[in-house]
Amino acid sequence: MTNGEGAEAEVILVVDDDPDILRVVQVNLSLHGYRVLVARSGAEALSLVESQRPDLAIVDLMMPHMDGLELTRRLRADPMVTALPIIVLTAKALTSDKVAGLAAGADDYIVKPFDTSELVARVKATLRRIQEAREVSPLTGLAGNTRIQQEIYDRLHAGTEYAVCYIDIDRFKSVNDAYGFARGDDFISALARSLRRATIAAGLPPAFLGHVGGDDFVVVCHPDQVKPLTTKAVVDFEAAADELYDPVDARRGYLELTDRRGRVHQVNLVTISIGVAVSTARTYRHPSEVVAVASEMKSLAKKHQGSYVAFDRRVERPALPNQRMPETDTAPADDLKP
Missing domain, CATH: 3.40.50.2300 (Response regulator)
Structure with a gap:
């Protein structure tokens, strides 16, 4: 209650x-x-x-x-x-x-x-x-959904500029299928450590890191911190993930998974997708609205190859009297792959 x-x-x-x-x-x-x-x-x-x-x-x-x-x-x-x-x-x-x-x-x-x-x-x-x-997540030690919602709520009502980044691991299921859940937890822990290092390196104002559950994370920070923070997180995590694969899989650059019919499929190694919602683009009234937009952008990022960061650049436009609000524009996302 x-x-x-x-x-x-x-x-x-x-x-x-x-x-x-x-x-x-x-x-x-x-x-x-x-x-x-x-x-x-x-x-x-x-x-x-x-x-x-x-x-x-x-x-x-x-x-x-x-x-x-x-x-x-x-x-x-x-x-x-x-x-x-x-x-x-x-x-x-x-x-x-x-x-x-x-x-x-x-x-x-x-x-x-x-x-x-x-x-x-x-x-x-x-x-x-x-x-x-x-x-608190027993796996990562990071705050959960209630604390995440409160952090966004506090920034929303403080009137300061902020960004919400929604992050998860691409093709995470392939890791569980190939190596089991224990190895999957190692990948989640590696992402948590990479994000923690990136939030600390972002400096002031302090960035917030929370664990939604599974391989889903949320970072709340100033808009100017998004690019350096996500760039560091991507590079750091991909290097850490390479060390978690079996050597043969790491060398060839993909996993081989056998389906129920005995067919072998090649699956690319994991990357991360990040969706970003910023307060400077539109007015949000509730934390759930911000998270929904960041999640939408994360889905957009997943349509691209490799680790990718998608920014919501749609801007609210005031409606004229007796006129419907026009559709918003979406700018292309920023690819952070080296």
């Missing part, structure tokens, strides 16, 4: 035996768009967790019968909610209490009495951090 306009509110479970604390936390979190569940004991909290599946729990350490440490340990031991983010509340500012909460499995802590603005800020930060951690 996500918090925001048109989305279902995130659910926060607050566990405290003090009704005044419960009321203050519930009111303040509700004002910030969260749906708040309250429990006055550890046992009540465990029952709620089974039926409600909250997105985050705020747990008081000092409670009778089952204290916050024990509740945190039980939540961490439950495979259904083991990844539930937990913030513990403690009335003591002692380091030992903070350490005990974190050692039990808490993600953060707040000392009572607390400022409500700090509480809300820590809830937001913990939810964001956990969401991003869940979406």
Whole structure:
């Protein structure tokens, strides 16, 4: 669940035996768009967790019968909610209490009495951090779709110029078919490293790199950074890919694949296609619009031989009164092959 306009509110479970604390936390979190569940004991909290599946729990350490440490340990031991983010509340500012909460499995802590603005800020930060951690690709370590969308959204609303590059590997299936998925993962990892080196080399402002999934990646950068960044990525990846092929395939420059009927086909070695959408050409209102155009340009790039970068150069033209918007023009893509 996500918090925001048109989305279902995130659910926060607050566990405290003090009704005044419960009321203050519930009111303040509700004002910030969260749906708040309250429990006055550890046992009540465990029952709620089974039926409600909250997105985050705020747990008081000092409670009778089952204290916050024990509740945190039980939540961490439950495979259904083991990844539930937990913030513990403690009335003591002692380091030992903070350490005990974190050692039990808490993600953060707040000392009572607390400022409500700090509480809300820590809830937001913990939810964001956990969401991003869940979406990080286990193969490449790069941020996933939510972080990619947020990066584009931030640049779109900042009013600064930006470009979105959509990248994937051409004929990637041939690698899996010839060598298996483990070798295919090596090619994906090689592309991730090449793109990372290219984004770092692009300098300032910092370029962003995300992993959509499979062999698909997204780079968000300034328009002036696109050409040097993609040129470096292409050269770097093609050199890295050459080292991943079996020597015989690398020497002859193609793969030999046998289909189900026993026929042998020659398949060219992998390259990459990159589609680029730029904010200077047209006005985008949502990140999905930018990604769609970049993806469209990537499809255009795939129609060309070798690694290729296709820029969207279509420019919006204002429509005259009572006149339909004319069709946009498309300029040829830039071939970056040496």
